[in-house]
Amino acid sequence: MKDETKFSVKDLNLFYGNFQALKNINMELYKGQITAFIGPSGCGKSTFLKTINRMNDLVEGVKITGNITMDGVDIYKDMDAITLRTRVGMVFQQPNPFPMSIYDNVAYGPRIHGIRKKSVLDEIVEKSLKQAAIWEEVKDKLKKSALAVSGGQQQRICIARTLAIEPEVILMDEPTSALDPISTLKIEDLATELKKDYTIIIVTHNMQQAGRISDKTAFFLTGEVIEYGDTEQIFNNPRDKKTEDYITGRFG
């Protein structure tokens, strides 16, 4: 499979006040693949993920230098955050459906982008829930609160909610860390299924998970990318000693 660049990151530095959270990141992220970011807590992998859809803009006192381009367009200079976030959706660590019905949760994105027609919304909701592999479980309780279903189901509803805005890229920030093993497997299967249509970037603490589902893996340590390459190579034949130490469980 030929690697086609989706994002190109050049000399990216990120500061929280005086603290430098990301140091000189240079990286290409590829279309139609799953890229996994691994590394110990506080290494900057989530921070980096959030620079891709500019969620860090919401945090006070963040300064970013360098640039990120998506399909050749600079996402910080030549694109507004709202447009970017409709093209780059995000799934968070904790399942966080809004306190409303399952239907309203999935329809939230399309509604704020101006879709009012009931039949169109119905169609989007059904399609998104099917894509997120949860339609069969919730189709009879769409009007029920999204908070009344299990955590794993909530997370898939959140994925459906993200899919409903028809993004090109899905960012997943440790999407299974709060879930049981069976729900985790479901989400992983889902991710593998979704990469046919979407570019997926996933942050994970779980190395087996990265190994199971990703095409490319980047290992982060103290704000730097130590090693980035094909998942197979990273896990079987790491070039850097630190990567090897982390993967073999010597720290982390």
Next chain:
Amino acid sequence: MIKNSNTKLKDGIAGGLIYLSATITVAILIVIIGFVLYKGLPGINLKFLTRMWDDVTTVVDVNRNNVTGNNTEAGYVESLGISIALEDEAVVIKSIDNDSPVKDAVNVKKVPYALKKGDVIGKAGSTNFKNITLEEAKLALNEGTGPIKMKVTRPGGGIVPMLVSTIYIIGLTLIIAAPIGICAAIYLNEYAKPGKTLNIIRFAIQNLAGIPSIIYGLFGMLVFVQGFKMSYSILAGSFTLSIMLLPTIISTTEETLKEVPRTYRESSMGLGATKLQTISKIIIPSALPGILVAIILSIGRIVGESAALIWTAGTIAQIPKTLVGSEAAAATLTTKMYWLIKETADLEQASSIAVVLIVLVIALNILSKFITRRFLKKRTS
């Protein structure tokens, strides 16, 4: 053995003190409510709840026609279609027929003034009804044909003006204070940049909430009553109360907004929503129960407030007809209670008002609990 008798003793004393404090609190509560009920309940009846405060005496013209009622009651007046009775040596209207001409009575200014059950007739034609017998009264009312002039007194002793004024003031105050307070809270929590200025504003709000209400009353009198020449009026009172309640509404609403999980904001923004969309579609609906509770608690404070209103809305028992000016002066239940004790030392009547107030406040508290519970249930099912 780790637990020696000394710790047991300490535990016992501490436990005893806790029980004692709880008992004292409950006992005080029961004594207060019991005292107020004991003094006030006998004075509460339908008349108390439905009548005006002052007696109103009016001279009316009634155009008699021969009502062909077939009522044979002792006090039935054929020409007027009403029946009368003697109560405390006064002639009182006991019932009115549907086609009675007293319903079309007009006062001296030719403004319709329909007579009602319970009105006291003081004079009819040239006959004074003082120390009159029922027969004599009937005779005087039936004498001649055509129009008759009557002096009618509508007895007072009720709290309707205060109830109405209280409702007006609650409504006006909330219309002024709630939107401003909620918007200010949203600004402080969602838009303002954390820092020194924000801390100073928060500090100011917290302190404003602690200022005695009589100071707000003084301020309201100087600024609204005198400065803006509103005189004692419900508008001046409502402005004063609005200023007094703003800090509470702002801080309660802000607390509620703070409880809205950050992840709601993040996911909404992550779906490409603007800040305003996130606030209006996610944050406010999530915070709504808390905001409603803040408003209900404000109503409780308005109902209970006297110091801020005595000098701004006055103590006259009338239903306000305008927002400012002499016709707008209005006593709420609480200010009237204060006035009663101060001017007439009528403890019984004051206690009756107190009973009404207690019932109102308890009802508001139950309502706020109900709202919180209902929203919680709705959200997770």
